[in-house]
Amino acid sequence: MINVLFIDLDGTILETKERHYKCYRDIIKSNGKPLNKDIYWQLKRKRVGLDIILKMSKYKYDEKNFLKEWSTKIENINWLKYDRLKPDIGKTLRYFTENDFKVILVTMRQNKANLIEELTRFNIIECFDKIVCCELREGSKYDMVKNIKYDDAFFIGDTEEDINTAKLLNIKSIAILNGLREKKFLQEANYFFYEVKDITVNKLI
Structure with missing residues (x-):
C-alpha cells in the first residue's frame, strides 16, 4: 500500500513572511511608499489584490513592472536567507516518514538549485521522498502531481490552490492556518x- 503525504513549502514548512515583505519593500521604496509589515500581511491574508496593494503603496509603475522585478528577486539566495523553519518541522516530517508515509514536497518555486540549497541548509532535504517544483512558469500543483501513484493520500498546505489540488486528486486536505490565508478562504x-x-x-496521521 502506497501512502503519500503531499506537502506545500512556503507558509507551511517555512515561515516566509519576512522574505516576502522585505522583497516587496525593496521594490517599492524607490518608487513609492511601502506599507508597514503588519498592514501588508493583513492585506495578503485577506486576499486583497496586488493592484490595490500597489495603489496603497503609491507605486509609480504598474503591476506588470512590479511582478517582473519580484520574479527576479524572490527566490534569490540573498532573499532566501530570511526564511525560517516552522516550529518542530524536522521532527514532524520524520514522524510522517516513521508512520509509513511517502512525503512529497510540492512547491511553486521555480529555481530548483536554490530550493535544494535552502532545504539542505535547514537540514530537512532528507525528509522528502520526492521534491516537485514548478520549473516552468505555467501550470498548477495538480498538473505537477497528477501522475503520482498512491493508495491513500493527504495534501497539507496554506492556500486555496492546495485545497483545490486535493479535491482534484480526490484526497483529503489539511489547511494550515498560520500561513498565507485566513481560515475563511480555506473552508473547503x-x-x-x-x-x-x-x-x-x-494523531490525525
Missing part, C-alpha cells in the same frame, strides 16, 4: 491546524 479543507506540528499531536 477537511481538517484545520494552526501549524503542521499540531497534526501529530492530534
Whole structure:
C-alpha cells in the first residue's frame, strides 16, 4: 500500500513572511511608499489584490513592472536567507516518514538549485521522498502531481490552490492556518491546524 503525504513549502514548512515583505519593500521604496509589515500581511491574508496593494503603496509603475522585478528577486539566495523553519518541522516530517508515509514536497518555486540549497541548509532535504517544483512558469500543483501513484493520500498546505489540488486528486486536505490565508478562504479543507506540528499531536496521521 502506497501512502503519500503531499506537502506545500512556503507558509507551511517555512515561515516566509519576512522574505516576502522585505522583497516587496525593496521594490517599492524607490518608487513609492511601502506599507508597514503588519498592514501588508493583513492585506495578503485577506486576499486583497496586488493592484490595490500597489495603489496603497503609491507605486509609480504598474503591476506588470512590479511582478517582473519580484520574479527576479524572490527566490534569490540573498532573499532566501530570511526564511525560517516552522516550529518542530524536522521532527514532524520524520514522524510522517516513521508512520509509513511517502512525503512529497510540492512547491511553486521555480529555481530548483536554490530550493535544494535552502532545504539542505535547514537540514530537512532528507525528509522528502520526492521534491516537485514548478520549473516552468505555467501550470498548477495538480498538473505537477497528477501522475503520482498512491493508495491513500493527504495534501497539507496554506492556500486555496492546495485545497483545490486535493479535491482534484480526490484526497483529503489539511489547511494550515498560520500561513498565507485566513481560515475563511480555506473552508473547503477537511481538517484545520494552526501549524503542521499540531497534526501529530492530534494523531490525525
